[in-house]
Amino acid sequence: MKIIVGIKRVVDYSVRVQVKKDGSGVETSGVKMSINPFDEIALEEALRIREKGTQAEVIAVSIGPGDAQQQLRTALAMGADRAILVETADAIQPLMAARIFHELVKRENADLVILGKQAIDDDSNQTGQMLAALWDRPQATFASRVELKEQTLTVTREVDAGLETIAVDLPAVVTTDLRLNTPRFVKMPDIMKAKSKPLATIKLDELGIAAAPTLQAVRFAPPQQRAGGHKVADVPALVAALKDKGVL
């Protein structure tokens, strides 16, 4: 089987993002960039499916600037068999991303697509669901457990009420939640090996995909800061402060 995994290049989760003074966006120059954490989990899950004995080719796909090759090389070092970069300088919104993935899914004849449930930059949480819709295939979002048996995936999903289990027929789209697995660390020899693995670059224009409608960003602003309060010395002072605020 063929498994496609999405790898988005995002501002590292540990960076405290700053909004530019002119409100035109957020400061990304000189900022550490990494694989979206949910996408690392997606790749790890694909690798585990392969390691459990299923014949599988794992293809890491990124959409973004040429620099996203760095994240794809990391994905190859983790264990992906090959990588594809759909190169574009534009910020790609979820519907367009889903159309791009759909095109690649058709070209590659993929059986399974595993994506992060959201990217920690725009926090949209849309692309996997949209791809499943365009592909007219099942979606199993927010997965915390995936079990493959022949052509059926049994997926446990983290939902507000608890854990929901659904069964979906392949081909299908899975999006990952945090507790699906813990991604492996990349070892030095694997980084060397990854340099010789295939990484294809396709210009977005060459895919011949109609441009999707987009949201137009009017302005960016920093969040309203909470004023922060004060520390109290002991429990009676805490209770007094709560009474003062009228919350007890």
Add this chain to the structure above:
Amino acid sequence: MGKILVIAEHDGKKLNSATARAVSCAHAIGGDIDIAVFAGDAAAIADAAAKLQHVKRVLKIERAENAHQLAAVLAPQIVKLASGYSHVLIPSTTFGKDVLPRVAALLGVQQVSDVMNVVDATTFVRPMYAGNAIVTVKAPAEPCILATVRTASWQEAGTGGSAEITSASTDAAIPSHTRFVELNAQQSDRPDLQSAPRVVSGGRGVGSKENFEIIYKFADKLGAAVGASRAAVDAGFVPNDLQVGQTGKIIAPDLYVAVGISGAIQHLTGIKDARTIVAINKDPDAPIFQVADIGLVGDLFKILPELEQELDKLK
């Protein structure tokens, strides 16, 4: 004037209060508001929806396949129902996040996620980067606008309304490739985390699943719901549905007590709309103290029992 469809969230029996928050967002956009209830048996849910203020009509779409809220089953029906509406809104819960993008892709619409505020009928405010940037976006009005509503940003619409309830059906084809197996819901007599006015959360500092009893006990004393940081969930102290933060539940209680939680930005984004935040942590430099209205540095295992005693004195 818009014509707005709100998709009801429910558990098969009761309307989820997140729906009433989405109605408030719809009211801010302005226009006629309809609520769609997809269910096996929608009667009780529709009755509750019809009582919400500002609602004009409640549409019941009842069929056996709608007993479980599967995105692949609901999306083609919502697509059919959406025609004629200027906006389709859904709460930004795991239910809404699962369903609406599937609808959006079928309609060729770029969805707006997590609406915090409405500027006008096509312009919305939403968070990015775990709430570190707030962006105002303008969405194309045609063919329609689809948005998930960040529930913590909106009050529940009041009750006392009396909307008309009608049955509706769509001729949408329902796929069989996705099947519900089971829901393992946490049974609890405690208030619901998403809507509770008081929440007590524990973090890594609580130390173990057994130790978390002290959080439950204190929450019960306060009549509060229980939440947790990602670290506490990852460590297996509590189940996933208690997680508060960027990738868990976003909440806005009157009182939030963070116990043994350091306050990573991913956690803070889930609580920043709380009216009063109390932090109890042994590390005086923990970032949680920068946002807490009231902080107390010390050992939670000493402080919580003492606090319970003080609360008893108030009674």
